[in-house]
Amino acid sequence: MSVFNSKIPEGPLAQKWTNYKDHQKLVNPSNKRKLDVIIVGTGLAGASAAASLGEMGFNVKNFTIQDSPRRAHSIAAQGGINAAKNYPNDGDSVYRLFYDTIKGGDYRAREANVYRLAEVSNSIIDQCVAQGVPFAREYGGLLDNRSFGGAQVSRTFYARGQTGQQLLLGAYQALMRQVNAGSVKMYTRNELVEIVLVEGKARGIITRDLVTGKLERHFGHAVVLATGGYGNTFFLSTNAMGSNGSAAVKAFHKGAMFANPCMAQIHPTCIPVHGEFQSKLTLMSESLRNDGRIWVPAKKEDAEAIRAGKLKPTQIAEEDRDYYLERRYPAFGNLVPRDVASRAAKERCDAGYGVGTGLAVYLDFKSAIDRLGKDVIEARYGNLFQMYEKIVDDNPYETPMMIYPAIHYTMGGIWVDYELQTNIPGLFAAGEANFSDHGANRLGASALMQGLADGYFVLPYTIQNYLADDIRTPRMTTEEKEFVEAEKAVKDRFEKLLSIQGQRSVDSIHKELGLVMWDFVGMGRNAEGLKKAVKRIAEIKKEFWTNVRIPGNKEGMNVELEKASRLADFIEIGALMARDALDREESCGGHFREEYQTGEGEALRQDDKFAYVSCWEYKGEDAEPALHKEELVYEFVEMLQRNYK
Amino acid sequence: MEKTINLTLKVWRQNGPKEKGRFETYQVSNISTDSSFLEMMDILNEQLVGENKEPIAFDHDCREGICGMCSLYINGRPHGPDEDITTCQLHMRKFKDGETVTIEPWRAAAFPIIKDLIVDRTAFDKIIAAGGYVSVNTGGVPDANAIPIARPAAEEAMDAAACIGCGACVAACKNSSAMLFVSAKVSQLALLPQGKVEAKRRAKAMVSKMDELGFGGCTNTGACEVECPKSISIAHISRLNREYLKSRLSE
Numbered sequence: 001m002s003v004f005n006s007k008i009p010e011g012p013l014a015q016k017w018t019n020y021k022d023h024q025k026l027v028n029p030s031n032k033r034k035l036d037v038i039i040v041g042t043g044l045a046g047a048s049a050a051a052s053l054g055e056m057g058f059n060v061k062n063f064t065i066q067d068s069p070r071r072a073h074s075i076a077a078q079g080g081i082n083a084a085k086n087y088p089n090d091g092d093s094v095y096r097l098f099y100d101t102i103k104g105g106d107y108r109a110r111e112a113n114v115y116r117l118a119e120v121s122n123s124i125i126d127q128c129v130a131q132g133v134p135f136a137r138e139y140g141g142l143l144d145n146r147s148f149g150g151a152q153v154s155r156t157f158y159a160r161g162q163t164g165q166q167l168l169l170g171a172y173q174a175l176m177r178q179v180n181a182g183s184v185k186m187y188t189r190n191e192l193v194e195i196v197l198v199e200g201k202a203r204g205i206i207t208r209d210l211v212t213g214k215l216e217r218h219f220g221h222a223v224v225l226a227t228g229g230y231g232n233t234f235f236l237s238t239n240a241m242g243s244n245g246s247a248a249v250k251a252f253h254k255g256a257m258f259a260n261p262c263m264a265q266i267h268p269t270c271i272p273v274h275g276e277f278q279s280k281l282t283l284m285s286e287s288l289r290n291d292g293r294i295w296v297p298a299k300k301e302d303a304e305a306i307r308a309g310k311l312k313p314t315q316i317a318e319e320d321r322d323y324y325l326e327r328r329y330p331a332f333g334n335l336v337p338r339d340v341a342s343r344a345a346k347e348r349c350d351a352g353y354g355v356g357t358g359l360a361v362y363l364d365f366k367s368a369i370d371r372l373g374k375d376v377i378e379a380r381y382g383n384l385f386q387m388y389e390k391i392v393d394d395n396p397y398e399t400p401m402m403i404y405p406a407i408h409y410t411m412g413g414i415w416v417d418y419e420l421q422t423n424i425p426g427l428f429a430a431g432e433a434n435f436s437d438h439g440a441n442r443l444g445a446s447a448l449m450q451g452l453a454d455g456y457f458v459l460p461y462t463i464q465n466y467l468a469d470d471i472r473t474p475r476m477t478t479e480e481k482e483f484v485e486a487e488k489a490v491k492d493r494f495e496k497l498l499s500i501q502g503q504r505s506v507d508s509i510h511k512e513l514g515l516v517m518w519d520f521v522g523m524g525r526n527a528e529g530l531k532k533a534v535k536r537i538a539e540i541k542k543e544f545w546t547n548v549r550i551p552g553n554k555e556g557m558n559v560e561l562e563k564a565s566r567l568a569d570f571i572e573i574g575a576l577m578a579r580d581a582l583d584r585e586e587s588c589g590g591h592f593r594e595e596y597q598t599g600e601g602e603a604l605r606q607d608d609k610f611a612y613v614s615c616w617e618y619k620g621e622d623a624e625p626a627l628h629k630e631e632l633v634y635e636f637v638e639m640l641q642r643n644y645k
Numbered sequence: 646m647e648k649t650i651n652l653t654l655k656v657w658r659q660n661g662p663k664e665k666g667r668f669e670t671y672q673v674s675n676i677s678t679d680s681s682f683l684e685m686m687d688i689l690n691e692q693l694v695g696e697n698k699e700p701i702a703f704d705h706d707c708r709e710g711i712c713g714m715c716s717l718y719i720n721g722r723p724h725g726p727d728e729d730i731t732t733c734q735l736h737m738r739k740f741k742d743g744e745t746v747t748i749e750p751w752r753a754a755a756f757p758i759i760k761d762l763i764v765d766r767t768a769f770d771k772i773i774a775a776g777g778y779v780s781v782n783t784g785g786v787p788d789a790n791a792i793p794i795a796r797p798a799a800e801e802a803m804d805a806a807a808c809i810g811c812g813a814c815v816a817a818c819k820n821s822s823a824m825l826f827v828s829a830k831v832s833q834l835a836l837l838p839q840g841k842v843e844a845k846r847r848a849k850a851m852v853s854k855m856d857e858l859g860f861g862g863c864t865n866t867g868a869c870e871v872e873c874p875k876s877i878s879i880a881h882i883s884r885l886n887r888e889y890l891k892s893r894l895s896e
């Protein structure tokens with residue numbers, strides 16, 4: 001039995017959200033001005049929520065660690081955003097988008113949440129176009145669509161290879177309009193370092209000004225965390241360098257449930273690792289799989305010759321190439337979902353057919369260029385090809401790209417109910433920071449959709465339902481003891497970090513954590529490895545807290561101190577991911593337990609035992625976290641084995 | 646092909662906004678030519694931490710050339726010696742073994758230094774807040790396909806919208822003018838029917854905010870266009886001037 005109420009509204013699937021909106025409580029305009037809402041994060045989720053709540057008349061305070069809200073990690077999204085518009089008339093519908101998303105997530109998401117996501121998807125596109133987002137268009141002047149993995153329809157809207165940038169700039173501009181109007185106050189280079197609870201409700205946060213080093217207290221009637229995902233636990237990932245899981249850990253330590261921490265997505269098409277000083281991995285958008293064909297040599301000796309630099313990929317004859325996705329999955333081919341494509345690449349490389357360093361496969365555009373012409377390919381992917389060439393020093397119009405899977409996105413996150421509220425009243429989570437819509441695997445172009453759905457079209461309703469009961473709560477002064485104590489705890493923590501004065505740099509410890517994560521909590525997991533990971537992470541934690549070296553002090557800007565504080569939290573998350581992966585004795589989506597696979601090497605779910613969301617509760621510094629289960633009850637779709645053959 | 650190089654680095658160090666800055670010289674060795682410029686900086690910082698010295702502060706985040714957070718004036722050029730890229734996309738194969746590389750922050754009155762190589766670019770946000778948007782609220786907007794937009798206009802708007810707000814144009818300009826940045830936004834929105842409605846007002850508001858914040862005037866040197874990592878064309882400046890003129894004429 002679930003210990004929490006997910007607050008799914010009554011009624012048939014397609015009516016739930018309407019029912020909710022028809023019966024929720026509202027706040028009248030004069031009361032809105034008296035209510036303060038803290039929104040942490042200015043990515044798609046945070047910026048869209050802050051702009052919308054500001055427009056509605058709430059008093060919003062918005063925080064970001066970057067120097068400008070426009071630089072949030074969402075800016076880097078390349079490929080596109082899904083919506084059920086069915087403009088191409090290829091059979092799409094809200095139901096089909098819902099169904100593809102829940103199936104893509106390997107039946108580990110809530111039906112009602114996913115349906116709502118599909119339902120509001122069309123409004124997102126309307127909104128963005130009204131803001132002046134320059135989506136790609138056809139010659140007739142109407143919007144163009146492309147296909148993405150896990151779907152047989154074309155429903156992805158895009159702005160060249162810079163969709164995230166354009167969507168974020170649209171939200172950012174709406175946000176700056178509210179800053180100008182005085183309804184949103186913006187705090188840049190400001191990091192949330194603690195959440196303040198008063199009488200069990202979230203009532204504020206403590207932040208560190210990253211320029212002055214000063215700790216500041218902020219009151220809010222409600223607090224929204226839109227702080228993104230925790231993929232950087234792995235050190236190397238496609239996430240921006242500053243992406244972090246700290247806000248989620250602060251919430252966890254205050255009693256919020258951390259849901260499905262082990263559900264992380266490995267993206268199949270990233271530029272392979274080149275050396276030990278590599279700082280991040282660059283994604284090559286999944287949209288490339290529309291026109292690129294993935295292959296490795298069919299003969300081991302060819303693969304060996306390529307690795308030794310004796311053969312070039314262009315010298316391998318057509319019949320000596322193994323287009324393994326087309327071979328194994330004829331129905332979806334190169335467009336199988338990400339988890340399937342990633343594991344297939346690993347399987348070929350582990351079997352000795354990898355190219356480059358041995359951990360790479362080819363993504364080849366030759367047949368697309370022959371068919372469509374170089375200029376068409378250039379118009380579609382020009383900036384991605386340029387990016388590849390600048391990094392690798394190879395021309396992908398002439399030689400196939402080399403790619404390999406990398407950590408990309410985290411489906412797990414802070415547990416929220418249908419209203420995007422955590423189990424702490426007044427604390428909400430939106431965007432990648434929550435766990436809600438993608439189950440065990442996220443489909444391409446669905447994160448942008450979810451971030452904007454949460455911020456533009458869900459939170460503005462659900463947060464009112466909460467705040468309507470709070471209109472008589474006056475603004476609190478931040479001299480209250482809860483604020484004072486929270487600030488003191490943060491100060492002590494920073495002083496402790498600075499006092500260690502050990503031998504190891506923050507990055508060297510983070511890399512060590514990353515390797516453990518990649519080896520044991522990565523693409524292929526098993527009980528033995530996960531147990532080893534739990535043990536190794538505990539050792540790394542000890543090493544960190546006794547041997548890290550942070551030069552400088554807590555006054556003024558101190559980048560090493562920022563990184564150390566985030567690493568301490570990544571270590572917590574890493575341990576939680578390993579523990580959760582160990583508990584989940586099944587394979588589903590991005591979580592692949594080697595013990596649970598079909599004869600053909602596909603993921604084998606155990607619906608009778610694991611059709612639940614795992615919710616982890618913090619039990620104190622040295623205690624093991626407790627597991628609670630939110631049962632996933634499917635009323636409308638049948639849990640099937642995913643089949644992309 | 647990968648090889649390794651040794652370099653002498655002359656790096657601007659400055660403790661805080663009001664403190665005096667100076668160049669410090671550092672040596673780095675065995676840098677793989679396949680690593681990026683910022684990875685080279687990471688290596689130097691690891692070295693400094695090892696010596697118990699404070700690492701060099703520099704801005705960066707996405708490391709893919711899209712967030713606009715990285716900056717750096719490298720050997721006298723914003724974003725360094727390669728074309729059409731940001732500093733984070735610059736690779737060490739562009740440097741020669743034994744070379745001395747000078748690294749400075751953006752220098753412009755409107756971008757004060759915060760620490761070492763980090764400058765404050767919030768002035769750009771203030772310019773956008775002054776009018777760089779379409780005034781629509783969430784909800785209640787028409788269907789996305791209600792207004793067709795000719796593909797060339799949409800493409801040109803996208804060219805302008807590609808600006809990442811890095812500030813290289815300001816750093817490259819002897820007048821520290823922000824005209825390329827401002828014109829890119831004015832142009833993008835003026836090209837689209839959704840933004841056309843407010844075009845004049847927008848141009849006027851953004852330009853007067855830019856002047857107020859201490860950016861210099863544009864004298865058409867074209868240096869901005871040369872250094873812009875996203876190839877934003879100075880043709881947008883002409884469009885901005887037209888919109889601005891219209892706004893003055895209609896006063």
Ligand SMILES: Cc1cc2nc3c(=O)[nH]c(=O)nc-3n(C[C@H](O)[C@H](O)[C@H](O)COP(=O)(O)OP(=O)(O)OC[C@H]3O[C@@H](n4cnc5c(N)ncnc54)[C@H](O)[C@@H]3O)c2cc1C
Pocket residue numbers: 040041042043044045046063064065066069071072073074075076077078079080081163164190191192193226227228229238239240243244246247283408409430431432433444445446447448449451
């Ligand atoms: C390279 C790449 C390409 C992608 N492409 C696509 C795509 O084509 N389609 C798609 O749908 N999805 C894509 N994704 C996924 C998608 O971009 C992200 O999931 C999504 O943008 C997350 O948005 P968000 O608003 O939740 O968080 P983010 O954009 O990560 O924003 C987090 C915000 O929180 C702030 N923050 C974080 N911690 C703190 C703190 N402690 N204190 C204060 N502020 C804090 C940050 O400053 C930032 O403003 C891609 C991801 C990557 C990495």
Ligand code: SF4
Pocket residue numbers: 807808809810811812813814815825826829872873874875876877
């Ligand atoms: S116009 Fe070019 S140089 Fe100037 S901020 Fe934009 S991208 Fe940077």
Ligand code: FES
Pocket residue numbers: 704705706707708709710711712713714715731732733734
């Ligand atoms: S770090 Fe984002 S553009 Fe360079």
